Amino acid sequence: MPRKSRSTGRITLDDVAREAGVSRITASRALHGGRVVGAELVARVQQAADKLGYVPDPAARALASARSTQVPVLVPLLSNALFVDLLEAVHRVLFPAGFQPMIGVTHYDPAEEELLLRNYLAHRPAGLLVTGFDRTEAARQLIAQSGVPCVYLMETTDAPGVHCVGFSQLEAGAAMTEHLLSRGRRRIAFAAAQLDPRTLLRAEGYRRTLQKAGCYDSRLELLCPERSSIALGARLLEELVSTRPDIDAVFFNNDDLAQGGLLAAHRLGIKVPERIAIAGFNDLAGSDQMLPPLSSVHTPRAEIGDQGARTLLQLMSGQTPAQASIELAFQLVIRDSS
Template identity: 40%
Template sequence: MKKSKKGSYDGKITLVDVALAAAVSPITVSRVINQPEKVSEAARLKVQKAIDELGYIPNQHASSLASSRSGVIGVAIPSLSNVVFTDVLRGIYKVMGAAGYKVLLVDTHYSPLEEEKMVRTLLSQSPEGLIITGGDQTPACDQLLRKSRIPLVQIMELLPNPIDMNIGFSHLLAGADVVAHLLAQGYQRIGFIGARMDPRVQQRIRGYTQALAKRDLFEANLIATSPEPSSIALGGALFKSLMAANEGRIDAVFCANDDLALGALFEAQRMNIAIPKQLAICGFNDIEAATYVNPSLTSVAVGRYEMGVKAAELIIQALNQQPIDNKQIDMGYVIKQRDSTHRQQ
């Protein structure tokens, strides 16, 4: 490294430059960056001071080649804007950050083909572990993940044949339990509103359909769905469509998520339908707004933050070669009953 006449450095700051500035060996600098626990506090402080003063940026690709460890955990989720996944990510980031890992995050836009592309991108960065959403991978993506030979956690749903580790809950049983809850409150003609129609929404529909069919209460026109992304506006539009298709003979609506449920609730109020006396509404995911609307919204709650924490912990356990007693964890769910389904009988 040489100084120019103006005092700035010519060329890129190197690990050797840091070693010279800190008066330590290059090996010590490397250990401070990659294995700080093996270096004395005094040496770490000297090296960190030199790094800060020189503006040195470690070459992570080079260090990963040397140590066979990248310090990177890949995470693939369907949507960066969906608050459901925001909660999961908070849990992942908290655990991974505390353990010294960096999270490389990609958005698959609810597309298996995009997910395959993004998984290839993640694997090209030599991650030490992966966390991905669900089990709807393409055959090619499935093979990529199996051949990667790194710890993998599939989250958000329970899978019959997970690739490695799996954390989630049964959307099928949740859908059936919502129907049972509404029937127990005295409602009979129960509609379903869904959007986006990803695999987890489809499982909720199956649970809903099976529960009604078992009681001989199912009719095809009780379902209103759209492939469009969920929104409050879409929830209102689908509710109007559902009511029109049934000539108003609907006394309860199970919505695939809370955005749709809020839209249905607001539209019902515009139509002067009394909730819950004339109509019950139940959502899914239990977002914060569910508690504060009037009437408050019944919804299915899942420990999303806790799911993110547990997924990250499993990855770290696997990387540390610690025993994992259960590679598939059922997080369960709770139907949070609020005013929108609480009809006095």
């Protein structure tokens, strides 16, 4: 028979409803909302769905309900283990709850983030997780106008209506600087790459602390826009010791830089921490294995991912989280390099 069938052969809600002897809409409600349907029917429909191996069509659902189960998660980079830890934690919360995290990488480029946002928002996401507050005005508008619940990760703010989970980048930068001062260091250099907003906040924490102690010297700040890497850390240390031979400490803005710096110090025969103390940031894998083991700031990225995702879950279900802004603690991890 020449039927105009475009059927995909897929098992649909109608099949389930027929099997269970109810209407399609009752089947739909039994499978989701649950509440308004009789308990007996819910069981019957569930059983039919299981028997037939029914898998709901996300596209149809998204179209009909104007909302999908996708949750874009925008991070700057995958090559910093920090964000991998964050994503793992997010996934562990969102996936079991029935949502699909979609990882988007912005490369610290606001234009790229805007493009991704434009794309992902077209998919009618259920929620949105983004990194920090630094973005284009257009991106801000896109988020606001979409009406999609959004949680900001890594930094915090008191701005009303903004849900965020992070830690104080500035205080973390200050804390490590204070530690170095407490060890008697006075000529403390700061070496950073990438120069994203959070890096600059840490630099500010370093700066204020040294100013307060009367030890600040702007010539000891080495801010380099390149991508952070072990090799760059090595170069930065070499540059510092050759141009500022009187430094007695280097605070690197990320552990990969610090690891490279440590290796370069070795190569140059510079004793750490005797002549120069070295400290890193983020406490990444391997830092505890360095020679000497590297002092660092352990940042709560897994917990940020976890709590950020949980906050988003609440927002997506229409609840109001107890706190709009959650500030978590970082932790100084002092090993032998400082």
